[in-house]
Amino acid sequence: MTNLATNLAVSAARDGAAPAIRLGAAEVSFAQLDAASAHVAGLLRERGVQPGDRVGIMLPNVPQFAAAYFGILRAGAVVVPMNVLLKAREVGFYLDDSQAKLVFAWHGFAEDAVAGAAAGTECLLVTPGEFEALLAATTPQPQVVERAADDTAVILYTSGTTGTPKGAELSHANLIRNTEVVTGLFTLTADDVVLGALPLFHSFGQVCGLSATVAAGACLALVPRFDAQAALDTIHRYRVTIFEGVPTMYVAMLAHPDRARFDVSSLRMCASGGAALPVEVLREFEAQFGCIVLEGYGLSETSPVASFNHADRERKAGSIGTPVAGVEMALRDVENGVGEIVIRGHNVMKGYWGRPDATAEVIDADGWFRSGDLARMDEDGYFFIVDRKKDMIIRGGYNVYPREIEELLYEHPAVREVAVIGVPHAELGEEVCAAIALKEGATATADELREHVKAQAAAYKYPRHVWLVDELPKSPTGKILKRAVETPAGLLD
Incomplete structure (x- = not known):
């Protein structure tokens, strides 16, 4: 049946x-x-x-x-x-x-x-x-x-x-x-x-x-x-x-x-x-x-x-x-x-x-x-997600995959959660930005976190703007909602 x-x-x-x-x-x-x-x-x-x-x-x-x-x-x-x-x-x-x-x-x-x-x-x-x-x-x-x-x-x-x-x-x-x-x-x-x-x-x-x-x-x-x-x-x-x-x-x-x-x-x-x-x-x-x-x-x-x-x-x-x-x-x-x-x-x-x-x-x-x-797929047929097609950031003609930058940020001992997003930019099309929630009791500055990525990624990839938040917005299933991340006022002014 x-x-x-x-x-x-x-x-x-x-x-x-x-x-x-x-x-x-x-x-x-x-x-x-x-x-x-x-x-x-x-x-x-x-x-x-x-x-x-x-x-x-x-x-x-x-x-x-x-x-x-x-x-x-x-x-x-x-x-x-x-x-x-x-x-x-x-x-x-x-x-x-x-x-x-x-x-x-x-x-x-x-x-x-x-x-x-x-x-x-x-x-x-x-x-x-x-x-x-x-x-x-x-x-x-x-x-x-x-x-x-x-x-x-x-x-x-x-x-x-x-x-x-x-x-x-x-x-x-x-x-x-x-x-x-x-x-x-x-x-x-x-x-x-x-x-x-x-x-x-x-x-x-x-x-x-x-x-x-x-x-x-x-x-x-x-x-x-x-x-x-x-x-x-x-x-x-x-x-x-x-x-x-x-x-x-x-x-x-x-x-x-x-x-x-x-x-x-x-x-x-x-x-x-x-x-x-x-x-x-x-x-x-x-x-x-x-x-x-x-x-x-x-x-x-x-x-x-x-x-x-x-x-x-x-x-x-x-x-x-x-x-x-x-x-x-x-x-x-x-x-x-x-x-x-x-x-x-x-x-x-x-x-x-x-x-x-x-x-x-x-x-x-x-x-x-x-x-x-x-x-991408390796020689053994294993798949590796790079990103959602719609989440990809195009900065000055270069493709930036948020997940790659997020992985680098997760390696920092103070980081609990992170969302890397693209924010409209008059000259570059989009700028790479990161909203980060720290682990309880941990301390790190926005500059320190930006430098952490800058030291390990190509110049066009690292987030020019980093800000700290208490919590990142999430869907009912627990996914981080990038479209709901609020950018600080005057971020790209």
């Missing part, structure tokens, strides 16, 4: 008593999660939701997310995951664009959810206790609805850095295969405990966290909203074996002043994605936490995993590894060894929901998806 929800039913049948999800002191077994998803499917049927209809999920990292996610899939409907921090106007866009029939929304964000759904989507508020009572009063739908391999399972909206967000349509086949790939990459078994600190509404947390953990019969230990203390405490309390995170999470855990109080010896493997992990951070994390970090790469449009380092092969610091099984990667428009990554395989989305023109711009006639990421 082709339906991603089958993985939950299979794991529940194999060992229903095993813990599927933990959150604080609460524990949900596989049998309980499977039953909850069957009640969600029954509830959707009672509300008139048909196979193929879209249903939104606007829930944080709580067990109810998993019940709703697999319940929607079980009913044959399409999941539309949504960030809980969306405002009414944005909620309205997601629901209207996807033509969602219903949205499950967390009670704590009711005002924006209800206002955004007003245009014609039923809004079902999820309040602990009340939601479970509602499900208990519903006739469950035990069977998993059969779907075709290329039927849409999930519509993941991209962040919309340019224009309005676009919904990447991921099929059941896309997600089933990517879940299998992740389970193999991390050698996941029923004995594993995975830290669920990544937002479940995002592709990384959803597939590599929730979906792969459920398929393996492992346990997902949830952290509702990431902070280093909560993550370290959860690892310590539940003997977490696998940590999946974005680079800012690694930085925050390393910087935690009481890190030594937590026992993290259970960790056997860590995975980093979402953005390039600075080499210095990777090395320090491995040394301090005593486990290997595998860096990988992917996008919402690639379900998400496209390439990864492998535990049983050579790992190269700074590399996103090699393509995963069944996936091809290549470089297009190569100049001085750097080109745009293109991807082809079972992981590439069907297209952007209702946007054939936008789809045609990124997927060619031969099935190659243009990623917008610039990389």
Whole structure:
């Protein structure tokens, strides 16, 4: 049967008593999660939701997310995951664009959810206790609805850095295969405990966290909203074996002043994605936490995993590894060894929901998806991200890749986080600038940090303007948001 929800039913049948999800002191077994998803499917049927209809999920990292996610899939409907921090106007866009029939929304964000759904989507508020009572009063739908391999399972909206967000349509086949790939990459078994600190509404947390953990019969230990203390405490309390995170999470855990109080010896493997992990951070994390970090790469449009380092092969610091099984990667428009990554395989989305023109711009006639990421490839076929195409700075006709300069700055012992950006310049086109947050208790001047780079990089590359900040702006998934970095007034005057 082709339906991603089958993985939950299979794991529940194999060992229903095993813990599927933990959150604080609460524990949900596989049998309980499977039953909850069957009640969600029954509830959707009672509300008139048909196979193929879209249903939104606007829930944080709580067990109810998993019940709703697999319940929607079980009913044959399409999941539309949504960030809980969306405002009414944005909620309205997601629901209207996807033509969602219903949205499950967390009670704590009711005002924006209800206002955004007003245009014609039923809004079902999820309040602990009340939601479970509602499900208990519903006739469950035990069977998993059969779907075709290329039927849409999930519509993941991209962040919309340019224009309005676009919904990447991921099929059941896309997600089933990517879940299998992740389970193999991390050698996941029923004995594993995975830290669920990544937002479940995002592709990384959803597939590599929730979906792969459920398929393996492992346990997902949830952290509702990431902070280093909560993550370290959860690892310590539940003997977490696998940590999946974005680079800012690694930085925050390393910087935690009481890190030594937590026992993290259970960790056997860590995975980093979402953005390039600075080499210095990777090395320090491995040394301090005593486990290997595998860096990988992917996008919402690639379900998400496209390439990864492998535990049983050579790992190269700074590399996103090699393509995963069944996936091809290549470089297009190569100049001085750097080109745009293109991807082809079972992981590439069907297209952007209702946007054939936008789809045609990124997927060619031969099935190659243009990623917008610039990389180089070594003689062993390992890929190294150079930068996002749109982040590249052109200073006086020379290409400057912010990541290269950021790597140099991370090597300075006082630097915690950094964003290198291009600022418009009347004569040069753009000037290289850096916003830097220092480690707690560390001291360094802007001049000192600029000289640190100047001594190691070509004259056109080093940041002419450096300023210190307490924190860098971040997306809900923890990525540093370069477009939101504020430049000091009169910077280039």
